[in-house]
Amino acid sequence: MSTASATPTRAPARRLLAVIVLVPVLAALALWAFAWPAARTAPRDLPLGVAGPAVATAQIEQQLVAHEGAFDIHRYANEAAARGAIEDRTVYGAVVVTDRGPELLTASAASPVVAQFLQQAVAGQASATGAPMKTVDVVAASPKDPRGAALTASVLPLALAGMAAGSVVTLLGLRGVRAVTALVGAAALVGVAAAGIADSWLGVITGDWWVEAATFGLSTLAVSGAVAGLAALVGTAGIGIVAGVVMLFGNPFAGASSAPQMLPEPVGTIGQWLPPGAGTTLLRSVSYFDGAAATVPALTLGWWAALGLGAVLLGSALKSRAHSGEPVPERELAPIG
Numbered sequence: 001m002s003t004a005s006a007t008p009t010r011a012p013a014r015r016l017l018a019v020i021v022l023v024p025v026l027a028a029l030a031l032w033a034f035a036w037p038a039a040r041t042a043p044r045d046l047p048l049g050v051a052g053p054a055v056a057t058a059q060i061e062q063q064l065v066a067h068e069g070a071f072d073i074h075r076y077a078n079e080a081a082a083r084g085a086i087e088d089r090t091v092y093g094a095v096v097v098t099d100r101g102p103e104l105l106t107a108s109a110a111s112p113v114v115a116q117f118l119q120q121a122v123a124g125q126a127s128a129t130g131a132p133m134k135t136v137d138v139v140a141a142s143p144k145d146p147r148g149a150a151l152t153a154s155v156l157p158l159a160l161a162g163m164a165a166g167s168v169v170t171l172l173g174l175r176g177v178r179a180v181t182a183l184v185g186a187a188a189l190v191g192v193a194a195a196g197i198a199d200s201w202l203g204v205i206t207g208d209w210w211v212e213a214a215t216f217g218l219s220t221l222a223v224s225g226a227v228a229g230l231a232a233l234v235g236t237a238g239i240g241i242v243a244g245v246v247m248l249f250g251n252p253f254a255g256a257s258s259a260p261q262m263l264p265e266p267v268g269t270i271g272q273w274l275p276p277g278a279g280t281t282l283l284r285s286v287s288y289f290d291g292a293a294a295t296v297p298a299l300t301l302g303w304w305a306a307l308g309l310g311a312v313l314l315g316s317a318l319k320s321r322a323h324s325g326e327p328v329p330e331r332e333l334a335p336i337g
Contacts, residue, residue: 034252037263043117044268045072046261049094049105051082056097064095067121079103086110086138089285089293092259093118101132107139109288112148113258139288145204151283152256154198155276158216159251161190162223162275163243166308169224170231170239176316179232180309183224191217207287215286219279222301225308226275232315250274272297275304 048064048071050057057075064071074091076082082094086107092114093106104123106115115137123133141148165186169179195213198205205212223246230238253263253271260268260277271277282297 030248033248037252037267040264041113041258041262043067043070043114043121044261044263044265046070046114046259047072047074047091048118049074049076049082049085049091050096051076051079051094052097057095060095060097060102064122070121079105083138087289087292089289092261093122095122095133101134104133104135105138106135108137108141108146108148109139110284111259111262112141112146114262117262141288142204142206144202148257150198150202150204151280151287154194154216154283155254155256155280156251158190158194158219158279159223159246159276162187162220163227163239163246165190165220165224166227166229166231166242167239169228170236175232175319176313179228179312179316183221183228183309183312187217187221187224190220191215205283205287207290211286211291212283215279215283218298218301218305219275219282222275222279222304222308225305225312227308229308229311229315232312233318246275250276253277254280256280273300275301278304 050061050064050073061073064073074085074094076085076094079096079098082091082096082105085091086094086105089110092110093104096103096105104118106118108115119135123135140146145151165183169182174182191213194216195209198216199207199209199212223242226246227239227242230242232238234241249270253267253274254277255261255263255268255271256276260272260281262268263271272281278297278300282294282301285291285294285297
């Protein structure tokens with residue numbers, strides 16, 4: 001058999017082997033990314049406040065410290081200070097010693113899972129020792145979404161909308177200012193539609209309507225800009241790279257269904273660096289906490305969007321320069337007459 005006839009036979013075999021190996025590897029990676037954080041959900045340095053006289057709170061602090069590595073304890077002078085810390089998103093809850101007895105302050109709007117955990121681990125433990133503890137939900141989630149399921153479900157559609165917008169802009173061949181305009185316009189419409197569904201129709205978020213729409217739109221633009229930007233620099237392979245990062249790491253590491261501090265390290269931290277995690281945190285802040293602790297996630301999304309759109313403009317400029325530098329083919333002079 002000649003070399004020329006052997007080469008076409010080897011190429012399909014290599015592709016077949018690549019598919020057989022690559023698909024299980026991707027499946028294992030996806031299973032690890034989604035299942036591992038969910039299976040290891042537990043508090044890790046979860047911010048929790050303790051308020052009251054030092055003598056009265058000493059026993060409570062000892063009980064909390066017994067959960068090694070579970071809580072990051074913040075001390076406050078009284079109940080008002082503890083409530084303020086919860087409303088500022090400094091802590092997820094607080095144990096307050098009052099004249100009426102100990103109380104547990106929670107914020108189901110910050111995370112229904114964390115609020116439930118605190119009721120079981122803190123209030124439940126106190127009740128078992130004979131000291132009943134009253135629970136007060138300082139910042140409650142929407143009555144139409146008490147478990148936060150609808151807010152959690154919004155993470156994937158926004159990521160998909162961003163990937164779709166970035167892919168369409170790339171495949172249609174839009175470049176430069178036109179591509180940026182299309183990405184911003186699409187993100188704005190997604191934001192308006194999402195706020196209309198989640199706030200006006202379903203009523204699962206209760207903040208300022210336009211701020212919520214801007215949050216949805218910025219979350220979408222962060223993904224779509226990254227997709228189109230990397231594709232403008234490296235080609236259509238950039239679509240797959242960004243989509244893989246967002247789907248395999250951004251969504252499962254976002255902590256939308258629980259909290260970043262409930263995920264294994266460094267998963268919780270990484271998730272907040274990616275658009276799905278930052279978008280979820282920002283949406284909670286503007287919907288229930290009047291924008292408290294919104295600066296960091298807003299800047300994260302802003303950087304993603306700015307770098308992505310900047311890459312779109314840079315890629316367009318590089319291609320234009322490359323085309324302008326190509327030699328112009330000489331034309332043959334045609335005889336007259």
